Amino acid sequence: MEKDIMKSEEKVTTPRPTGRGKGEGPQALLVAAIENGTVIDHIPTNKVFTIASLLELDKCSDQVTIGNNFESGKMGKKGIIKIANRFFSDSEISRIAVVCPNIRFCLIKDYDVVEKKIASLPDMLTNVVHCANPVCITNNEPMKTVFYVTDKEKGIVKCRYCGKEQQIEHIKLV
Template sequence: MRKELQVAALENGTAIDHIPTDAVFKVVSLLQLQKLDNRITIGNNLNSNKIGKKGLIKVSDKFFREDEINRIALIAPNVNLNIIRNFDVVEKKKVVLPDEIIEIVKCNNPKCITNNEPMKTRFHVIDKEKVELQCHYCELKVRKEEIELI
């Protein structure tokens, strides 16, 4: 059996692995990768022993901040984040939803104070598996498929 790399190796940067195939381009958009000048490799429908088919995004010379990573967890929970330096994985992180999401998600309630006053949105994560949030101010519950990012 012939082994081959499906995606080129990364010298320095971040590899976002095990992205559900339907979320790959949402992650690209969320992280605004189209605005970067860095070399970016996007793979989709790659074979995965864990989840059948997966997506993968490699971003050269980019290390994401915590708030950027939190965005990924909203649409693709349980992805792996690999920090690569000099072709070696120096850190592996499992992306997990924090207990609170601030200024990332818009409240779907038009009467919510966050839609009528200049203030940051704030949501409590009430179900990390299904990705369900609750607005701190109006208590509206928002399911994963209803999430609208700011």
């Protein structure tokens, strides 16, 4: 069912290279299809380039398509990034969720969406963000940071070591 839904979404943005499908308008060719890789969808327009930077797409040698300000029924306007031959681990997706929760990672294999993951804050973040407390041990020792997500709605995390609660949008990524 999920696959079907994504297929219908994908029709707009990733048509098969064999030609324009029946009933598809010129907009279908705005973004090229990928055979294998990841489509990151539903990105807020002001976060597209932040995410591209976090994923270090400037160093990627495979085909990368970045689109912004596409019309979206849910969001008004949205951004989309397609990366050929690249798949993201859960920890990479958690890292993205810190700056931009609720975006979708669609895994494409042989032009089909085989899995869809929504980036959401996990219960715990290991070595994803720095503690904002300068006298926290994690800022003074070569060690991994650990945060517990205490409020996913408000984006509040608590440092395992110094115990300080912090707004996730105010802290820096590792």
